[in-house]
Structure formats: C-alpha cells, structure tokens
Amino acid sequence: MSKQxxxxxxxxxxKVDKKEYDESDLAYLQKKKDEEKALKELKAKAQKGAIGGSGLKKSGKK
Known part of the structure; x- marks a missing residue:
C-alpha cells in the first residue's frame, strides 16, 4: 500500500535564461508587433462597420 x-x-x-537579441532580431520583433497591432485595428474597424451598418432592411408588407 502506498502512503502517498x-x-x-x-x-x-x-528557470529560463533571458535571451539576448541583436539589432536585426529586435527590428524583426518590432515589425511583427506593429503588424499585429495594425491587424487588430482593422478587425475592430470591420466589426464596427458590420454592426453600425444598415444591412438588409425587410419590409413588413407582403
């Protein structure tokens, strides 16, 4: 029988040692962050447009 x-x-x-980046790595990481930020803003704009737009209006008459 186990006592555990x-x-x-x-x-x-x-523990993970901190990585040291050279200039090219830092430039690449900054570019990647900027692209993600721009993409996020575009997604937010796209959602606002879909919600705020008039869309298809249906008539109550037949």
Whole structure:
C-alpha cells in the first residue's frame, strides 16, 4: 500500500535564461508587433462597420 495520497505535485520548470537579441532580431520583433497591432485595428474597424451598418432592411408588407 502506498502512503502517498492525493495528487502528486508537478515538477518545477527550470528557470529560463533571458535571451539576448541583436539589432536585426529586435527590428524583426518590432515589425511583427506593429503588424499585429495594425491587424487588430482593422478587425475592430470591420466589426464596427458590420454592426453600425444598415444591412438588409425587410419590409413588413407582403
């Protein structure tokens, strides 16, 4: 019989050393962030247009 009860504690992940980036890496990361930001803004504008637009109007008459 085992004396251990309940869940076993998960092992701790080793600490990750900070990465050192050179200028080209930093430029690439900045470009990527800018692209994501622009894409996010475009998505927000697209959603506003769809909600605020008149869309298809249906007539009550037959």
């Amino acid at each position: 009860g309940g869940k076993a504690k998960p092992l701790k992940a080793p």
